Amino acid sequence: MAASQKLRRIHSIREAEESQRRTQMESSLAKLRFLQNALAATLEKTSQARALIASSVRSGEPVDRIAALQEMKATQRQMTILPARIAAAETDVASIRQAFLAKRIERRQVESLLDTEHAREVIEANRKSQSVLDDWHLSKRAKTK
Numbered sequence: 001m002a003a004s005q006k007l008r009r010i011h012s013i014r015e016a017e018e019s020q021r022r023t024q025m026e027s028s029l030a031k032l033r034f035l036q037n038a039l040a041a042t043l044e045k046t047s048q049a050r051a052l053i054a055s056s057v058r059s060g061e062p063v064d065r066i067a068a069l070q071e072m073k074a075t076q077r078q079m080t081i082l083p084a085r086i087a088a089a090e091t092d093v094a095s096i097r098q099a100f101l102a103k104r105i106e107r108r109q110v111e112s113l114l115d116t117e118h119a120r121e122v123i124e125a126n127r128k129s130q131s132v133l134d135d136w137h138l139s140k141r142a143k144t145k
Contacts, residue, residue, distance in 0.1 A: 003117060004114070004117045004118075004121070007110060007113055007114050007117060008114065010110050011107065011110045011111060011114060014103065014106050014107035014110050015107055017103045017106075017107075018100065018103040018104055018106075018107050021096065021099050021100035021103045022100055024096050024099075024100070025093070025096045025097055025100045028089065028092050028093045028096050029093055031089055031092075032086065032089040032090060032092075032093055035082060035085050035086045035089055036086060038078070038082055039078075039079075039082045039083070039086065042075050042078045042079055042082060043079075045071060045074075045075045046072065046075040046076075046079070048071070049068045049069075049071035049072045049075060050068075050072070052064055052065075052067065052068035052071070053065060053068040053069070053072070056068060
């Protein structure tokens with residue numbers, strides 16, 4: 001019975017740790033998605049800036065051309081930074097996912113031990129109740145003789 005209580009306590013700790021790892025993994029996945037969306041938005045801004053340059057050439061507006069060139073410079077900076085950040089975030093997600101899966105395995109191992117302990121307790125309870133019934137039948141038989 002004491003081993004069962006200790007296993008339950010360990011199981012609750014493993015569940016809490018697994019939940020914490022899951023939260024970390026979801027957070028890092030959200031960060032990765034944010035960076036990927038930022039990269040897609042940067043690509044879109046690049047094409048818009050190119051279109052603005054083309055229209056400013058046709059219209060002859062120097063202000064539009066200057067704004068488009070500045071936008072191109074900004075998107076080029078982002079295009080150099082974002083892929084490295086995405087790669088770092090992917091590495092982070094992979095390591096956090098591995099830690100999460102390790103905690104899940106640990107929790108399942110404890111659950112397996114708990115199930116085994118519960119099965120032992122059931123078998124022991126059945127054995128005791130059968131023993132009580134056997135004793136009752138023996139005493140009843142001894143009274144009738």
